[in-house]
Amino acid sequence: ILNVEQSPQSLHVQEGDSTNFTCSFPSSNFYALHWYRWETAKSPEALFVMTLNGDEKKKGRISATLNTKEGYSYLYIKGSQPEDSATYLCARGANMLTFGGGTRLMVKP
Amino acid sequence: DAGVTQSPTHLIKTRGQQVTLRCSPKSGHDTVSWYQQALGQGPQFIFQYYEEEERQRGNFPDRFSGHQFPNYSSELNVNALLLGDSALYLCASSLEWVRGTDTQYFGPGTRLTVL
Numbered sequence: 001i002l003n004v005e006q007s008p009q010s011l012h013v014q015e016g017d018s019t020n021f022t023c024s025f026p027s028s029n030f031y032a033l034h035w036y037r038w039e040t041a042k043s044p045e046a047l048f049v050m051t052l053n054g055d056e057k058k059k060g061r062i063s064a065t066l067n068t069k070e071g072y073s074y075l076y077i078k079g080s081q082p083e084d085s086a087t088y089l090c091a092r093g094a095n096m097l098t099f100g101g102g103t104r105l106m107v108k109p
Numbered sequence: 110d111a112g113v114t115q116s117p118t119h120l121i122k123t124r125g126q127q128v129t130l131r132c133s134p135k136s137g138h139d140t141v142s143w144y145q146q147a148l149g150q151g152p153q154f155i156f157q158y159y160e161e162e163e164r165q166r167g168n169f170p171d172r173f174s175g176h177q178f179p180n181y182s183s184e185l186n187v188n189a190l191l192l193g194d195s196a197l198y199l200c201a202s203s204l205e206w207v208r209g210t211d212t213q214y215f216g217p218g219t220r221l222t223v224l
Contacts, residue, residue, distance in 0.1 A: 004151070032210040043112065044199070044215040051210055089151055094210045095142070096165045099151030 004092050006100035013080050014108050020076045021103040023090030027071035031094035035064055035075055038102070039086045047075075047088075080107045111136060113202050113216035121222045122190050130185045130219045134202030141183040142213060143175060146197040158183055187221075195223045 005024045013019050025033065035047040048057040053068040061078045077084055087104045091097035114133045122128050134141050140159045144152035154167035158177035177183045181202075187194055197220050201213035 034212070036215075041217075043217045046212045046214060049210060049212050091151075095140075095157055096154045096167065097142075097144075097152075097213060098154065099144075101149075101151045 004090060004098050004100040006088075006090055006103050008103060009101065010104040010106070012106045012108065015080060015082060017080050017107075018076070018078045019080055019105065020074050021088060021105075023073045023075070023100055025071050025073075025090075025092040025098075025100075027068060030068045030071075030092070032092070033066055033068075033073050034091040034097060035073070036089040036091070037086045038089060044089065077105070080105070082107045082109050113200055113214050115198075115200050115216040115219050117219060118217070119220045119222075121224060123224050124190055124192060126190050127186065127188045128190060128221060130187075130198050130200075130221070132183045132185070132200030132202075132216060134181050134183070134200075135214050138202035138204055138214070139181050140203045140205070141177060141181065142201045142203070143183070143185045144199040144201065145169075146199060146218070148196075152199055155185070190223045192223050195221060197221075 036044040038044040050066040055066040087102040091099040142157040143155040146152040156166040197218040200216045203211045203213045
């Protein structure tokens with residue numbers, strides 16, 4: 001992997017469903033992995049910064065895991081709500097962040 | 110506590126013109142980064158300022174320049190605008206450039222349209 005890649009590009013789920021997305025990144029020279037939530041017409045909101053292999057972070061119904069050896073991170077949302085609808089971005093790096101293209105999540109009531 | 114603010118919100122320019130975008134960091138933050146987000150892509154790093162100096166630069170031409178003031182606010186200047194410069198420009202602030210892994214807090218962006 002040369003760049004930061006996110007999958008899927010978009011996701012439609014029903015309210016109450018649990019969901020997860022993937023961020024893949026080059027595993028060499030790793031410093032940190034950032035997750036952001038970006039709602040339309042708002043500022044990107046920082047969710048997590050993870051630096052250590054095996055890190056797990058949680059914020060309410062959202063959690064993330066990190067595997068620096070194989071170069072991936074998962075973001076999980078438990079019991080999706082319509083207000084979770086947003087684009088979720090991951091970024092690799094220190095100071096200079098390299099972003100993936102994002103996963104657009106739409107939660108239907 | 111005000112977050113990161115950017116001005117203006119929207120801007121329309123014509124090819125060849127010059128533009129200046131402004132950013133005020135979150136209170137207490139001393140490091141400012143600029144990103145460009147083209148339609149359908151993730152944000153791309155332009156450069157980062159700390160102690161009024163450009164510390165890191167992404168793959169952008171010299172037409173993109175910046176400045177940081179003693180109060181930590183920052184400007185992004187783009188000269189000789191091209192149609193391809195149309196994008197959302199995001200500013201982010203953080204603490205302690207030296208540590209490098211601190212959270213970057215983003216502003217709402219300036220939407221630049223070049224006609």
